[in-house]
Amino acid sequence: MKKHIAVVPGDGIGPEIVKEAIKVLDCIAEKYDHEFTYTHVIAGGCAIDQFGKSLPEESLQQCLNSDSVLLGAVGGPKWDDVDPSIRPEKALLGIRKELGLYANLRPAKIFPQLADASPLRQDIVAKGIDFMVVRELIGGVYFGEKKTEEINGELVASDHMNYAEHEIRRIAHTAFQTARKRHHKVISVDKANVLDTSRLWRKVVHEVAKEYPDVEVADMLVDNTAMQIVKNPAQFDVVVTENMFGDILSDEASMITGSIGLIPSASLGDSKRGMYEPIHGSAPDIAGQNIANPIGTILAAGMMLKYAFDLDTEYAQIEKAVEDVLADGYRTADIMEDGKKHLSCSEMGDKIVEYLNKA
Numbered sequence: 391m392k393k394h395i396a397v398v399p400g401d402g403i404g405p406e407i408v409k410e411a412i413k414v415l416d417c418i419a420e421k422y423d424h425e426f427t428y429t430h431v432i433a434g435g436c437a438i439d440q441f442g443k444s445l446p447e448e449s450l451q452q453c454l455n456s457d458s459v460l461l462g463a464v465g466g467p468k469w470d471d472v473d474p475s476i477r478p479e480k481a482l483l484g485i486r487k488e489l490g491l492y493a494n495l496r497p498a499k500i501f502p503q504l505a506d507a508s509p510l511r512q513d514i515v516a517k518g519i520d521f522m523v524v525r526e527l528i529g530g531v532y533f534g535e536k537k538t539e540e541i542n543g544e545l546v547a548s549d550h551m552n553y554a555e556h557e558i559r560r561i562a563h564t565a566f567q568t569a570r571k572r573h574h575k576v577i578s579v580d581k582a583n584v585l586d587t588s589r590l591w592r593k594v595v596h597e598v599a600k601e602y603p604d605v606e607v608a609d610m611l612v613d614n615t616a617m618q619i620v621k622n623p624a625q626f627d628v629v630v631t632e633n634m635f636g637d638i639l640s641d642e643a644s645m646i647t648g649s650i651g652l653i654p655s656a657s658l659g660d661s662k663r664g665m666y667e668p669i670h671g672s673a674p675d676i677a678g679q680n681i682a683n684p685i686g687t688i689l690a691a692g693m694m695l696k697y698a699f700d701l702d703t704e705y706a707q708i709e710k711a712v713e714d715v716l717a718d719g720y721r722t723a724d725i726m727e728d729g730k731k732h733l734s735c736s737e738m739g740d741k742i743v744e745y746l747n748k749a
């Protein structure tokens with residue numbers, strides 16, 4: 391199979407972790423006789439430095455011309471004071487919007503090899519942690535009108551949150567279809583006791599639910615959900631929610647599995663071309679030290695093989711190599727425990743490639 395991948399390393403640890411994911415993709419290509427070619431796309435803070443904008447037109451075109459996009463992370467304190475309209479994060483939002491990637495799948499699954507190290511109580515971990523956050527990705531407050539104005543002698547800022555029925559309907563379909571491939575249970579998360587957008591969300595989700603009588607559906611308020619993720623994560627199968635709630639809950643969910651550095655994501659729309667990225671940011675506090683965990687990005691590359699190219703076997707091989715590496719006691723700094731073998735970011739990439747080659 392021949393595929394062309396737009397690679398957006400971005401900022402901070404982005405280039406370090408993406409490099410390891412490419413090693414893994416190259417290994418898979420060689421092993422299974424595929425041809426993956428890559429275009430290096432400049433977007434994020436590094437694009438501001440070079441071109442004065444975070445998402446140059448050519449970069450967006452390179453993503454649009456690809457079969458799939460692999461992204462590291464964007465942003466960092468260096469660009470904190472730039473004009474908000476060109477912030478590094480705008481590049482990410484722009485790619486998601488322009489590619490029509492309305493559904494962000496973020497698995498929260500604990501590797502059995504890391505169960506002992508979970509910050510949760512062991513009796514809670516023993517019940518299992520394996521759910522999928524289905525996050526709406528191109529609507530809500532991140533995309534609404536923003537302004538800061540002076541009213542009565544003081545600054546007043548506003549971020550407008552809106553959702554149209556069609557935006558809710560399509561992500562609800564994604565959630566119910568995802569549940570059909572899992573345990574047939576959707577929990578829809580909102581703040582319907584306060585927000586109009588949430589009341590519309592609830593109405594539309596329940597309308598769509600009628601088309602999936604085999605899937606159980608229930609509503610949960612977002613504040614309660616944040617608590618329930620820690621108290622009883624085993625109750626969740628698919629969690630569907632709007633953009634900002636999904637962003638926050640998925641970071642929380644990552645921590646109960648061990649580390650944010652472990653979790654991949656797939657951003658999908660109606661075409662086959664999606665974007666694949668770890669759920670974390672550019673981690674400026676550890677950038678340039680070769681200590682980041684590349685597993686989330688490596689698994690994101692694996693999700694790309696599965697969702698964009700239908701290469702299920704290759705995806706399973708990557709997941710198994712990661713599990714075997716963890717089972718043999720290899721750890722990056724973020725998941726390090728006593729008695730385990732410490733690896734740098736690049737050593738972890740090499741180790742996963744080594745295990746793939748011997749599988």
Ligand SMILES: NC(=O)C1=CN([C@@H]2O[C@H](COP(=O)(O)OP(=O)(O)OC[C@H]3O[C@@H](n4cnc5c(N)ncnc54)[C@H](O)[C@@H]3O)[C@@H](O)[C@H]2O)C=CC1
Nearest residue numbers: 463464465466650651670671672673674675676682683724
């Ligand atoms: N998808 C993206 O490109 C995202 C970008 N950002 C941007 O990233 C920058 C930093 O944001 P933060 O709030 O610090 O969130 P962050 O996710 O970058 O980091 C939070 C904490 O997790 C750690 N961490 C993250 N990824 C890790 C990895 N792979 N291995 C080990 N440890 C890891 C970091 O060291 C840090 O202590 C900001 O500019 C933010 O806007 C934030 C989230 C998503």
Ligand SMILES: CC(C)CC(=O)C(=O)O
Nearest residue numbers: 479480482483637669670
């Ligand atoms: C950087 C933001 C635009 C979004 C975010 O935190 C995320 O998608 O995880």
Ligand SMILES: [Mg+2]
Nearest residue numbers: 637638641669
């Ligand atoms: Mg986030």
